[in-house]
Amino acid sequence: xxxxxxxxxxxxxxxxxxxxxxxxxxxxxxxxxxxxxxxxxxxxxxxxxxxxxxxxxxxxxxxxxxxxxxxxxxxxxxxxxxxxxxxxxxxxxxxxxxxxxxxxxxxxxxxxxxxxxxxxxxxxxxxxxxxxxxxxxxxxxxxxxxxxxxxxxxxxxxxxxxxxxxxxxxxxxxxxxxxxxxxxxxxxxxxxxxxxxxxxxxxxxxxxxxxxxxxxxx
Amino acid sequence: xxxxxxxxxxxxxxxxxxxxxxxxxxxxxxxxxxxxxxxxxxxxxxxxxxxxxxxxxxxxxxxxxxxxxxxxxxxxxxxxxxxxxxxxxxxxxxxxxxxxxxxxxxxxxxxxxxxxxxxxxxxxxxxxxxxxxxxxxxxxxxxxxxxxxxxxxxxxxxxxxxxxxxxxxxxxxxxxxxxxxxxxxxxxxxxxxxxxxxxxxxxxxxxxxxxxxxxxxxxxxxxxxxxxxxxxxxxxxxxxxxxxxxxxxxxxxxxxx
Ligand SMILES: Nc1ncnc2c1ncn2[C@@H]1O[C@H](COP(=O)(O)OP(=O)(O)OP(=O)(O)O)[C@@H](O)[C@H]1O
Ligand SMILES: [Mg+2]
Numbered sequence: 001x002x003x004x005x006x007x008x009x010x011x012x013x014x015x016x017x018x019x020x021x022x023x024x025x026x027x028x029x030x031x032x033x034x035x036x037x038x039x040x041x042x043x044x045x046x047x048x049x050x051x052x053x054x055x056x057x058x059x060x061x062x063x064x065x066x067x068x069x070x071x072x073x074x075x076x077x078x079x080x081x082x083x084x085x086x087x088x089x090x091x092x093x094x095x096x097x098x099x100x101x102x103x104x105x106x107x108x109x110x111x112x113x114x115x116x117x118x119x120x121x122x123x124x125x126x127x128x129x130x131x132x133x134x135x136x137x138x139x140x141x142x143x144x145x146x147x148x149x150x151x152x153x154x155x156x157x158x159x160x161x162x163x164x165x166x167x168x169x170x171x172x173x174x175x176x177x178x179x180x181x182x183x184x185x186x187x188x189x190x191x192x193x194x195x196x197x198x199x200x201x202x203x204x205x206x207x208x209x210x211x212x213x214x215x216x217x218x
Numbered sequence: 219x220x221x222x223x224x225x226x227x228x229x230x231x232x233x234x235x236x237x238x239x240x241x242x243x244x245x246x247x248x249x250x251x252x253x254x255x256x257x258x259x260x261x262x263x264x265x266x267x268x269x270x271x272x273x274x275x276x277x278x279x280x281x282x283x284x285x286x287x288x289x290x291x292x293x294x295x296x297x298x299x300x301x302x303x304x305x306x307x308x309x310x311x312x313x314x315x316x317x318x319x320x321x322x323x324x325x326x327x328x329x330x331x332x333x334x335x336x337x338x339x340x341x342x343x344x345x346x347x348x349x350x351x352x353x354x355x356x357x358x359x360x361x362x363x364x365x366x367x368x369x370x371x372x373x374x375x376x377x378x379x380x381x382x383x384x385x386x387x388x389x390x391x392x393x394x395x396x397x398x399x400x401x402x403x404x405x406x407x408x409x410x411x412x413x414x415x416x417x418x419x420x421x422x423x424x425x426x427x428x429x430x431x432x433x434x435x436x437x438x439x440x441x442x443x444x445x446x447x448x449x450x451x452x453x454x455x456x457x458x459x460x461x462x463x464x465x466x467x468x469x470x471x472x473x474x475x
Contacts, residue, residue, distance in 0.1 A: 122314035125268050125307070126328035127300045127384065136327065140318050217318045218366040 005179065005188045012175025013195045019089070019161045019171065023096040024154065030097065031104025038109055049105075056102040061095070062163050068095040069167040085170065092164040096157070103153050111146040112138070144214040151207035155200050172196075219282060221246040221419055222388055227276035228288075229262055236262050237273070238443040244388075244436065247417035251430035251451075254440035255466060260423040263440070264390050267421070268308045269299060280305045280387060307386035311393045313373045315365040321376045322348055322361040325383050332384065351379040355409055371402035375409055389413070391422045407433075427470050431455050439463050 037049040056064065069091040073079040081087035115138055123133035162173045176189040220243035229237040236259045244250050252260045265271040267278060269286070278286040285302045315324050325348040333339040352361050355375040365373050374394055381389060394410065395403035407429050413420060414433045424430050430437060430451065437454040439447045439462075447460045458464050 116312075116314075118310060118312055118314035119316065121270055122308075122310065122316070124270065125303060126380070127304045128328060128331060129296065129300065132331055136331070137316050144318075217364050 005176075005191060008178075009172055009175050009188065009192055009195060012170060012172035012192075013199075015089075015169065016158075016161045016171045016195075017199075019092060019096065019164060019169070020158055022093055023100055023157060023161075026093075026097040027100035027104055030101040032108050034101055034105035035108035035112065038105060039112070052098075053102045053105060056099050057106070061099050061160060062166055064099055065092060065095045065163060065167055068098075088167050088169050089164075092167060092169045096160070096164075100153070100157060104150070107146050107149045107153065108142070110149070111142040114145055115141055140214075144217070147207060147211050147214065151203070151210075154207075155203055158200055158203065159196060220244060221281055223277070223279040224267070225277040225279070227263065227266055227273045227278075229259075229266055229271060229273050236443050237266070240276070240440075240443075240445060242438060242445065242448065244419070244421070246387075246419055248435040249414045249418075249420045249422060249433055251434035251437045252421060252423045252440060253425070253427070253430055253437065253466075254446075255469075258440040259443045260440055261392055264308070264392050264421065264423060267388075267390060268306050269303050270308075304384055305387045307381035307384065307389040309374070309377050309381050309389070309391045309394050311397050313365070313370070313377045313397070315373055315377055315380070317365050320362050320364055321352060321357060321368065321372075321379075324365070324376055325351060325380045328380070329383050348379070348383060351382055352376070354412075355379050356405070369402060370398045371405045374398065374406045378406075378409060378413075387419060389418055389420045391420065391424070393423050393425060396425060427455070427467070439466065441466070 034049055034053070037045050038053065040046045040049075069081065069088065072081070079087065081091040119137055119141070120133055123137050128136070161171055164171055165174050168174075172192045172195055173189070176192040179185050179188040223243040225241050227237050227240040228235065240259075240263055242250075252263065254260055262271060266273045272292070273286065273288055275288045276286075277284060277288070285305060315321075316327065319327060322345070326344055329344045329347070330339070330341075333344060349361065352358065355378060357372060357375055357379070360368060360372055360376075363372075365376070368376065374397075378389075378394075391410065395406050398406065403426070407426065410420070410422065411429075411433050422430070422434065432451075434451055437448060437451050438445055439454060439458075439460075441462050447454060447458060447463045453459075454463065455467065458467060
């Protein structure tokens with residue numbers, strides 16, 4: 001039984017990982033673009049982005065999932081997400097990407113704005129180009145500063161993927177819960193926690209190493 | 219011919235005029251001290267020379283070449299602006315070293331990038347020159363340390379070496395010792411004194427009056443965005459003509475400088 005449960009949960013956790021990885025893949029770069037936009041001097045660029053960030057950070061992700069999945073169907077009378085599991089997954093992914101891009105954007109912005117203007121000026125008076133200043137001077141300092149808040153947010157994402165269940169994406173908690181109905185046993189649901197713990201533990205170790213690798217300067 | 223001619227520089231921040239028509243010139247191989255009370259515009263003037271601020275009026279001429287003329291609409295490319303900047307070196311009050319690079323790497327970074335862009339990259343020559351500079355700053359044992367491992371005085375000396383690495387015509391210092399603990403100012407003033415003895419062309423903004431008197435060939439006293447008085451250290455410090463200068467200098471002797 002343990003084996004059956006484990007295999008089933010692994011299957012569900014595969015979906016969790018897929019949602020996790022694809023969310024990062026799209027939201028990390030999108031967040032960077034958004035952070036640049038949110039610092040833009042041009043109001044028509046800055047304002048909509050700041051508004052979007054406010055909405056996405058000010059409402060529950062659970063609600064966003066529901067709105068993004070059901071909203072288009074209600075308003076356009078047409079389910080843009082396509083039928084079946086694929087459609088639901090796409091909708092969940094879109095919701096996660098937008099939501100996390102907003103959080104990441106704020107982290108990037110904080111990191112970029114925390115670099116003293118003297119670093120840019122020192123590069124300028126040394127005749128460096130804007131690109132050189134960003135790549136050779138600023139970037140690594142920003143990365144060093146954003147690793148801790150990023151790792152927090154990324155570990156939150158691991159656990160947040162369980163919310164996708166609300167639009168019937170078959171992830172690990174759903175897989176565990178299914179045993180209550182089919183076999184009348186509760187422990188597989190609790191067992192799912194082990195999967196989260198192990199994965200978050202791995203990520204924590206990974207980020208710890210990264211922080212350490214950047215420890216050689218202040 | 220003067221190495222630097224500054225003509226009628228005016229700079230406004232919004233509605234406040236911070237520089238109200240600054241003109242002066244200096245000769246190659248001399249040291250010029252800029253003194254004046256807080257807010258008189260000394261930093262702003264240096265920043266205009268280094269193109270960190272754009273003056274609203276006036277001209278900046280180096281070795282006969284007009285680097286800046288406010289009347290001419292800014293049409294120089296980023297490339298051109300960078301080339302013009304390299305006539306000046308800048309040492310900041312807060313050092314502004316790059317924290318992720320060692321002392322040696324800080325000094326080598328800009329020359330390396332410049333040489334690579336020009337297609338004249340010679341790693342060994344650049345490293346040797348950088349090491350020479352650091353040795354001349356008394357940092358032979360600190361080359362591979364990161365900025366946070368150095369004292370303020372050492373950091374500022376690295377910053378001086380970094381500014382000199384591109385062989386600027388004129389080296390500018392903005393209060394190079396005011397961010398330092400009193401016991402560390404001496405070592406930085408000593409290397410600047412050494413540079414003056416080697417006839418490095420320098421503009422030094424400083425609140426260290428006795429240092430300015432010793433080291434400089436010419437002194438400019440700024441007051442409220444104008445040059446109130448200028449002359450040799452002897453003239454300005456011993457026989458100030460202007461009442462404002464006397465008041466300013468008196469405020470220093472009162473502090474027991
Ligand atoms: N970016 C800026 N925007 C607006 N006002 C500024 C700016 N930079 C400087 N000022 C103002 O310009 C005036 C001159 O400033 P500046 O820093 O050049 O003086 P300073 O002579 O270097 O003073 P200190 O001895 O305190 O360094 C001050 O009144 C200052 O408030
Ligand atoms: Mg100043």
